[in-house]
Amino acid sequence: xAHIRRFFAAHLGLLAAIALxxxxxxxxxxxxxxxxxxxxxxxxxxxxxxAGKKLAAKRARLVASKxxxxxxxxxxxxxxxxxxxxxxxxxxxxxxxxxEAAASPLSTPAAAIAAFQQDxxxxxxxxxxxxASTPTASLATVTEQNPVVSGVSVGVPYxxxxxxxxxxxxxxxxxxxxxxxAGTQCDDxxxxxxxxxxxxxxxxxx
Amino acid sequence: xKLVSVWSAGARTxxxxxxxxxxxxxxxxxxxxxxxPSVAGAHIGLHRKAPVASVAALANCGTYKNSWFAGYxxxxxxxxxEGAYATITRRVGAACxxxxxxxxxxxxxxxxxxxxxxxxxxxxSGTQAGYGQCLTYFAQTHRSNSYTPQTKYGGxxxxxxxxxxxxxxxxxGCHCEYAKIDGTVWMTTSWDPYAxxxxxxxxxxxGEANYRESDVPGSAAAPTDFASLQGQNGSDNNFHxxxxxxxxxxxxxxxxxxxxxxxxxxxxxxxxxFNIYTDVAGH
Numbered sequence: 001x002a003h004i005r006r007f008f009a010a011h012l013g014l015l016a017a018i019a020l021x022x023x024x025x026x027x028x029x030x031x032x033x034x035x036x037x038x039x040x041x042x043x044x045x046x047x048x049x050x051a052g053k054k055l056a057a058k059r060a061r062l063v064a065s066k067x068x069x070x071x072x073x074x075x076x077x078x079x080x081x082x083x084x085x086x087x088x089x090x091x092x093x094x095x096x097x098x099x100e101a102a103a104s105p106l107s108t109p110a111a112a113i114a115a116f117q118q119d120x121x122x123x124x125x126x127x128x129x130x131x132a133s134t135p136t137a138s139l140a141t142v143t144e145q146n147p148v149v150s151g152v153s154v155g156v157p158y159x160x161x162x163x164x165x166x167x168x169x170x171x172x173x174x175x176x177x178x179x180x181x182a183g184t185q186c187d188d189x190x191x192x193x194x195x196x197x198x199x200x201x202x203x204x205x206x
Numbered sequence: 207x208k209l210v211s212v213w214s215a216g217a218r219t220x221x222x223x224x225x226x227x228x229x230x231x232x233x234x235x236x237x238x239x240x241x242x243p244s245v246a247g248a249h250i251g252l253h254r255k256a257p258v259a260s261v262a263a264l265a266n267c268g269t270y271k272n273s274w275f276a277g278y279x280x281x282x283x284x285x286x287x288e289g290a291y292a293t294i295t296r297r298v299g300a301a302c303x304x305x306x307x308x309x310x311x312x313x314x315x316x317x318x319x320x321x322x323x324x325x326x327x328x329x330x331s332g333t334q335a336g337y338g339q340c341l342t343y344f345a346q347t348h349r350s351n352s353y354t355p356q357t358k359y360g361g362x363x364x365x366x367x368x369x370x371x372x373x374x375x376x377x378x379g380c381h382c383e384y385a386k387i388d389g390t391v392w393m394t395t396s397w398d399p400y401a402x403x404x405x406x407x408x409x410x411x412x413g414e415a416n417y418r419e420s421d422v423p424g425s426a427a428a429p430t431d432f433a434s435l436q437g438q439n440g441s442d443n444n445f446h447x448x449x450x451x452x453x454x455x456x457x458x459x460x461x462x463x464x465x466x467x468x469x470x471x472x473x474x475x476x477x478x479x480f481n482i483y484t485d486v487a488g489h
Contacts, residue, residue, distance in 0.1 A: 084396035085347045085356040124339035125359040127308025146391045148343075148360055168309050170357055171272055172334065172344070174318045174410040175279055175457060177326035178351045179272045186354070199361065202342075206354030 086203050087145030088191065090162055097139045097159035100194035109137035112161035116190040116199075125202050126188040129167025137163045142191055144201070151196040160200065161192040169206050180206065264419035264466050267302035267311065276422045276472045276482045277412030277432065278454040282322055285453055288399070289383070289438025290409035291373040291445055292317040294332065295431045297423035298365035299415065299484070301337040308336025313415045314344070315423055315430055315482075319374035319383065319438075323404025326351030330410075331372045331385040331392060333363070341365050345385035345392035349402055358392050367428060378443050409437050409448065413470075413482045418460045422470050424483030429471075433479040450477030463487035 082089045106112045116122055116137075117130045140162045143155055152158060167188040171179035186206035193200040280287060299313035316332025331345040340362035348355040373386045381398040384391050399407065411432050413422035424430035435454075436445040448454065460470030469487035474480045 083356070085393050086358045087391075087394055120340045121342050121359060121361045124308060124334070124336045124342050124362070125344070125357075127310075127336050127339075129309065146358075146394060148358075148387075148390060148392055169354065170309050170312070170346075171348075171355055172314055172316065172330060172332075172346050172357075172414060173273060173326070173348060173355075174320050174328055174330070174408075174412060175273075175275060176282070176320065176324050176408075177273075177328055177348060180354050184354060202359040202361075204355075204357040204359075206356065 083189070083203055083205050086201065086205070088201055088203065089143045090191075091141040091143075091157075093139035093141050093159055097141065097194065100159045101139060101161070104194050104197060106161060106192060106194075106197075109161070112137040112163050112192055115192070116163040116165075119190065119199060121199065122188075122190055122202055125170070125204070126165070126167050129165055129188050133166055135163050135165035137161050140191075142193075142200070147200070149193070149196075149198055149200050151198070152193060152200050158200075159194045161190075161194065163190040163192070164188070167204070170204055264464060265303040267305045267417040267419045269418070270305070270310070270416055272416065274415050274418050274459040275412045276414075276458045276460055276470045277410070278435075278456055278472075278478065278480060279412070280409040280437070280448070281453055281455050282324060282408050284406070285409075285437060285448075286406050286440045287319065287409050287437035288376040288405070288407050288440040288443070289374050289445065290317050290319040290407075290411070291371065291375075291434065291436040291438070292411050292432050293369045293371050293434045294411075295424075295429075296333060296341070296363065296365055296368050296370060297428065297430045298333075298335050298341045299413070299421040299423035301335070301415070301421075302417045302419035305417065306337050308339055311337040311416050311420065313413070313420050313423060315413045315432075316344075316411075317372040317374065317432075318410040318412070319376075319399075320408040320410055321350065321399070321403035322406050322408055325403065327399070327403045328410075329374045329383045329385050329393070329395060329399070331374065331387050334359075343387050343392070345387065347383070347385065347393050347395050349395070349397050356393065360387075360392075365423070369431070369433075371434075373445075374438075375445075376438055376440075376443065405440060407440075409435070411435060411480075412457070415460075418462075418470070419464065421468075421484035422460065422482050424481065426471070426483055426485040426489065429473075429481035429483040431475070431479070431481050433475075435478045448478050450474075454478055460484075 101107050113135045141157045142160045143157045165188050166185045169180050169184045169186050186204050189203040191201035294315050301311045305311040312334050314334035316330045318328050318330035321327035327350040329347050334344050335341045343360035346355050346357045370388050375384045383395045383399045385393040435448045437448050438445050458472040463469050471483050
């Protein structure tokens, strides 16, 4: 009888251990399922529903401010600016850009700037330059010759936020190469693809 | 005596129950402790944080230099290269702790083709991480020391030890140099390297940091491996394996023992393939 009691006591403890391990493992799997590895927001069904209501409200506000966005975009300093070695050309936005921005989580220049400043890859590349001065953000039409993200094709224009801020030069070079003079300032640029809700380009142009 | 016997029997019964239960609970605690870091990592991901470089090996950064190197460079004036290629395992090096500027304190690994006339021109691609930040791909073009560089970065990637190809390829049709990662063109020079550089161009393969107190990526157990080293031949525009005949010059700026007892290593594996890593000095 004592042997039987010991047998069940041992196995009850192990069963409890297995149950706890399974619970922890399930929690990890659930967390992995909603975790983004690219710095993009993690979402849930509830978050999507709330986002949908917010986007509808934003669209309504956009109708009222459509002309203001268009005027701002035409004045953007990025119009016509290109980055040849990176293969990026930037032009004035189309009306589609305004509607895509309205439907985007980044519906205003301020939102685009904040997202740029918080993006982990941009921080790794540009560091404190993101916040040392105030970036500018403008809607634009972008074409690329060397796209590196999915959804962007060679020569196919897309609407984007172009966020720019001045920063110090990043120089990697090899033996025998010399960095530019201290104090050299560069354009640190983030291009946000509105259709695919992704940063399509992080560029430094000096 | 009867009471003593009863007490002894009861105690034995209690112990026979308690011991296996306590052992099981201990097992639960140990397994939970092992699993908890994964849960913490997932929690960080929910807050939109990408995997970051590990804690710096040295809290205090020493002498800043734009580039301290560990790796190999083609000897200037030798060979017939107009492009370069290598596969490099993806690892991140910890940046030293007293310089928190991502642009001033970064660690990178890359393959590069450089000017053969020592005018500082190059085209390169690889990976980099600013202090405390995630690892990203990058490509950079530099026409010469008389010009400023142009750079392109990708999104955060994991330092998972996976192997990727980094090539700088001359395009005879465009008279330009391509910077590629895994075959995808990241940058294309708007100028002809043959018009700006001396030929033969110089292939280079390095880990690089702004401080020797930072770690070149990799450890003795998991080094950063440079393999399949190739040069693009200027006569046929094809890539050929680089030989181990003294063409590649070894450079290790971090070979000396640091104050923490570590040093940079730069070890030939199957020549000309080599590893770089940071580990206890003297091994």
